[in-house]
Amino acid sequence: MSTTAPATPVRDLADPGTPFAVVDVHRARRNIARLAQRADRLGVTLRPHVKTAKSLDVAALLHDGTPCPVTVSTLAEAEAFADAGYTDITYAVGIDPHKLPRVIALLRRGVTLRVLLDSTEQATSVADAAREAGIAVPAQIEIDCDGHRGGLRPDAPGLVGIGRILHEAGCLDGVLTHAGESYFAHTAEEQRLAAKNERDAAVAAADTLRAAGLPVHIVSVGSTPTAHAADDLTGVTELRAGNYVFFDLVMAGLGVCDLDDLALSVVVTVIGHRPEYGWIITDGGWMAMSRDRGTSAQPQDQGYGLVADLTGRLIPGLVMTGASQEHGTLSARDGALLPDLPVGTRLRILPNHACATAAQHHGYHVVDGGRPDGPTPAIQGVWNRVSGW
């Protein structure tokens, strides 16, 4: 779980062994600035989810190199970020009580690590563990705003009881919800309504707890689509989003970003041609891209990804239509001609789902792609990822 950049010589994108992941730091910075400005305007704290990049180097872009509030998806991320000086961390997956010793170890180091839960049995485990350890374990109650996965509905009868168990052990910290269904909201208006629904659910749950005399410090909402669509977050204290740093074809398909906002791509090499099938074969299969086919549920299915040249310019009509473990298949669509790309040609594939594609790689080769018609950008460094659980 190395988290510092190794001393790799600066090389050209055409040099290293393909496939490998590339981050365009210019685009990432622009995406980060866009949401930071929105959060400021909405009057809420931004708590980026670091599960997409899982990289201390990418996280350093979030707040000018200094630790900021973050959300994590694993305790491995929490521990890596704590080691790097982050002290305000929310672990946004329902807590398995077996994991509480690792949580308490981080709390004892002075890290404010919040856990998430939605049941009496979890609340009791957290309260018992806190009493036994003699330390408050800040816990947020997960609220289900749209039937996506875990959480209590804001009007669930058990909500106040769970709040009371936590409060009596000094552990009640707030409520948290995630508009999972917003990834299927295909218009700006649907996304705005998903954001309103997400806010309303979290605020309603907080109001119910407060009406019962329980303190609610944090009212947390967020998903990349709703974070970009919310127009009123009254009653909300913080906004979470993760994918937005890289964006991807699913987000572009939803209209949350443009194709030229996508900051993550995978460099592959042409290794063959099957003109009789209209195929170009590359050395980037699902091991490099993941099996994620998020755009298959969208009006425009983008296969395993769109194809760009090494400078980042999209090749019109060329799509990665097939993948085996270490083979990618590119095909032309919409009447486009299959371009002449000899064996050895390097290409960049834009992924469906940045979180899943990034997870197939140990780290990122970093370029500054600020000049769209310039030369192939130089690799400025290599950034590592945190992995495992």
Added chain:
Amino acid sequence: MSTTAPATPVRDLADPGTPFAVVDVHRARRNIARLAQRADRLGVTLRPHVKTAKSLDVAALLHDGTPCPVTVSTLAEAEAFADAGYTDITYAVGIDPHKLPRVIALLRRGVTLRVLLDSTEQATSVADAAREAGIAVPAQIEIDCDGHRGGLRPDAPGLVGIGRILHEAGCLDGVLTHAGESYFAHTAEEQRLAAKNERDAAVAAADTLRAAGLPVHIVSVGSTPTAHAADDLTGVTELRAGNYVFFDLVMAGLGVCDLDDLALSVVVTVIGHRPEYGWIITDGGWMAMSRDRGTSAQPQDQGYGLVADLTGRLIPGLVMTGASQEHGTLSARDGALLPDLPVGTRLRILPNHACATAAQHHGYHVVDGGRPDGPTPAIQGVWNRVSGW
């Protein structure tokens, strides 16, 4: 890219932080013995593909701990296996000429590393590189037997010309084909025919080359379904297969194995319940299972996986039906009742596609599950994977 087992204390399956991958070494050994006996009976060399497990420890099961012929999908695998004393390696992905320096470095170490190609431009690159380096680069010509991805049809006009370019540089080693379509052959008879077609294509290509006066040493065929279905491999010299060591739900759906042959599973923990939706929520999402949904194309869609208890006994009717990054959703089907599995319960999920699920993990916790109604098996060790390219 560590490839030796770290000194991890032996622990119970219920102990480590979930999710994590488990290999049942009893089942793996049985699967290995089954195909080894078939290859013996068919009179061919078995050259296992190590791309599924990517583990020197798993590979040590193949031939009583001594190096045997292997197939690899990346040069990272080739280098790791060469470091461990394997000297007979086929790299079964079409060669990118940029990668030839790494190939030649292995050849210079005394490793017989074969490359694969299907074009004049690749053959010329290989021949030129061999002459320049003063070393033969053994190359196999990829034959397409079923329109799956790369390769030349056995009757392709360019076949002999490519063979000649290689032969003149001392590099022609043989032909290789892979029945990719056999993963969609849903009856034993279709699989037998796919195996016959695979053999016939490879042998026809070899005959064409020999008729032109070119030497063909190796005639290589294989896929897990055809390796288990072939009844006559006359003219073939070697058989390749990889998935068979672990097997998975796709292979079980094809009837190539039984469910109790599956050697790879992922241990997850219950973290919540949504009785109103009929859901049990776990901490194993697509990060632990991969996004592979291979059984979605089969008559029985197995979701993201079937669910067993920690001893490996399947829980009837329980299926992993949904996945987000770190959340799994389990549901009952076929009228089964949702079992009572409290928060904290550990389960084992059997994957769609072992190659893809294994790739989500750094290594394997090893158990010997030889006693189906015995206690939860002890973890006997941790085996690492090779990763990257």
